Amino acid sequence: MVEPPNRLRRLSAVLTSTVLAVVGSGSSVSGQAGLQAEVTFTKDIAPILQQKCQSCHRPNYIAPMALMTYEQVRPYARAIRQQTAQRTMPPWYIDRTIGIQSFKSDMSLSDEQIGTIARWVEAGAPEGSPGDLPPPIALPEVSSSPVWELGEPDLIVRSPTVTVKAVAPDWWGAIGETPTGLAEDRYVRSVEIREVNDVDPRELARGGTVGGLFVFHHANFGLAGPDGQTDPQSRIPAHEVGRNPDQFDPRAGRLLRAGSTILFFDNHLHANGVVETNAHLELGFRFHPKGYKPTMEYRGIGFGTTEVDLRPNEANQEIDAYTVLQENAKILNFEPHLHATGVGMCFQAIWGGRTETLNCAGYNHNWVRNYQYTDDSAPLLPKGTILKITGYFDTTAKNPLVYEPRNWTGWGNRSVDNMIVNLPYVVPMTDEQFAEAVDERRKKIAAGQATPIGCPTCYLPEGAAAGSSRASR
Numbered sequence: 452m453v454e455p456p457n458r459l460r461r462l463s464a465v466l467t468s469t470v471l472a473v474v475g476s477g478s479s480v481s482g483q484a485g486l487q488a489e490v491t492f493t494k495d496i497a498p499i500l501q502q503k504c505q506s507c508h509r510p511n512y513i514a515p516m517a518l519m520t521y522e523q524v525r526p527y528a529r530a531i532r533q534q535t536a537q538r539t540m541p542p543w544y545i546d547r548t549i550g551i552q553s554f555k556s557d558m559s560l561s562d563e564q565i566g567t568i569a570r571w572v573e574a575g576a577p578e579g580s581p582g583d584l585p586p587p588i589a590l591p592e593v594s595s596s597p598v599w600e601l602g603e604p605d606l607i608v609r610s611p612t613v614t615v616k617a618v619a620p621d622w623w624g625a626i627g628e629t630p631t632g633l634a635e636d637r638y639v640r641s642v643e644i645r646e647v648n649d650v651d652p653r654e655l656a657r658g659g660t661v662g663g664l665f666v667f668h669h670a671n672f673g674l675a676g677p678d679g680q681t682d683p684q685s686r687i688p689a690h691e692v693g694r695n696p697d698q699f700d701p702r703a704g705r706l707l708r709a710g711s712t713i714l715f716f717d718n719h720l721h722a723n724g725v726v727e728t729n730a731h732l733e734l735g736f737r738f739h740p741k742g743y744k745p746t747m748e749y750r751g752i753g754f755g756t757t758e759v760d761l762r763p764n765e766a767n768q769e770i771d772a773y774t775v776l777q778e779n780a781k782i783l784n785f786e787p788h789l790h791a792t793g794v795g796m797c798f799q800a801i802w803g804g805r806t807e808t809l810n811c812a813g814y815n816h817n818w819v820r821n822y823q824y825t826d827d828s829a830p831l832l833p834k835g836t837i838l839k840i841t842g843y844f845d846t847t848a849k850n851p852l853v854y855e856p857r858n859w860t861g862w863g864n865r866s867v868d869n870m871i872v873n874l875p876y877v878v879p880m881t882d883e884q885f886a887e888a889v890d891e892r893r894k895k896i897a898a899g900q901a902t903p904i905g906c907p908t909c910y911l912p913e914g915a916a917a918g919s920s921r922a923s924r
């Protein structure tokens with residue numbers, strides 16, 4: 452066995468060049484210097500770091516260095532310019548040159564912020580006047596504890612603790628169950644799942660495996676009511692390595708019944724290759740007000756293929772997978788799921804003879820991202836639409852997450868095998884509901900308040916928007 456190189460630290464730079472080549476993302480930050488006021492750390496850079504970086508880059512948490520003070524930041528100025536210009540940090544890989552651009556909890560930097568960082572570094576990374584420094588932001592008291600990205604939850608449910616040896620084969624199985632202790636039925640507005648572990652990030656800097664910041668590479672949850680039954684509208688989305696929180700459609704809250712228990716019945720654990728780790732998951736639920744009733748349902752329509760055949764040592768390999776929408780649907784999210792070799796995915800909708808690219812994104816199996824559309828950007832697609840994903844793979848040594856570039860690899864459950872899946876949730880709609888939603892979207896597009904991408908029937912004559920309209924044309 453070949454020891455993995457120091458992957459985590461080198462990951463981002465290499466990954467980006469691949470993604471740039473494959474999906475053409477990235478943005479230029481040159482040519483912005485000029486007769487502008489001096490950019491300083493205290494005035495311009497510290498606020499950006501507070502807003503977009505310190506939830507991870509603080510002492511004794513997952514990032515390799517804290518970015519709190521000027522002294523901590525200065526040695527990394529060039530690395531920060533590079534990673535932000537390539538959009539590998541913060542971890543949010545949406546290609547900004549194509550597709551829908553409006554997401555809930557978008558953690559990425561604006562072009563302007565990236566430009567400010569670049570100008571600051573080009574000017575020699577000056578500190579500026581201490582009086583300009585903004586007051587520190589609130590961070591968890593225990594430095595090793597993750598930030599709740601959506602704020603303090605109404606209910607936190609903790610899984611049993613697992614111990615994963617430093618070097619061990621991947622493992623799948625049940626780890627127990629936890630009662631929610633909930634005294635009355637409540638509808639869930641958002642759920643945030645985070646792994647809490649005892650790994651010192653300085654240990655991980657010695658190397659490690661793909662996704663090695665976390666040992667839970669996925670977790671599927673069951674929800675049993677007091678009678679042991681599961682309600683079909685109660686599903687909690689799967690957790691994946693490094694994944695961001697879910698915010699559900701406001702009309703499709705998810706039921707958490709009184710006296711229910713969370714079953715941790717299907718977990719994939721992956722050793723980090725460096726140090727024995729104790730870890731548990733915390734599920735943070737935020738509720739709708741009491742008395743809330745959902746007016747829409749939702750469904751998961753995850754799709755992909757197991758026919759994965761990747762040649763060794765070759766970049767720019769592509770695999771496609773398809774599904775057909777069985778109902779008119781509002782698509783709530785784009786969640787590319789690949790494994791170590793995956794470097795990007797595009798998501799397209801084919802209807803009425805036209806193909807629309809909804810989104811393309813880079814991929815990094817340390818950070819599985821669930822890109823959730825805002826209400827006015829969520830695609831509205833009629834029944835019969837073909838959904839297509841194209842996964843991009845790089846099996847060369849240039850991809851720092853590839854363990855052995857000389858190997859052929861195929862589909863498999865281990866993080867070092869391959870996978871290609873997209874995990875969208877949808878709100879299914881009757882023809883009437885769909886026609887109404889399309890009319891509303893049409894007006895918003897005309898008023899410049901909604902994206903024109905992802906609503907093919909918005910361009911049909913008024914009143915012809917329902918899923919059945921195609922047959923009558």
Ligand code: HEC
Nearest residue numbers: 459460462503504507513514515530531534540541542817
């Ligand atoms: C969600 C957590 C998270 C956020 C938010 C985040 N980082 Fe990181 N960052 C990490 C981790 C973890 C690493 C180690 C590499 C990896 O896992 O991708 C890292 C690596 C880096 C590196 C490379 C360090 C090196 O050794 O060269 C730079 C530079 C960096 N981050 C800058 C930033 C900046 C600037 C921001 C905000 C604009 C930011 N990061 C936001 C978690 C984060």
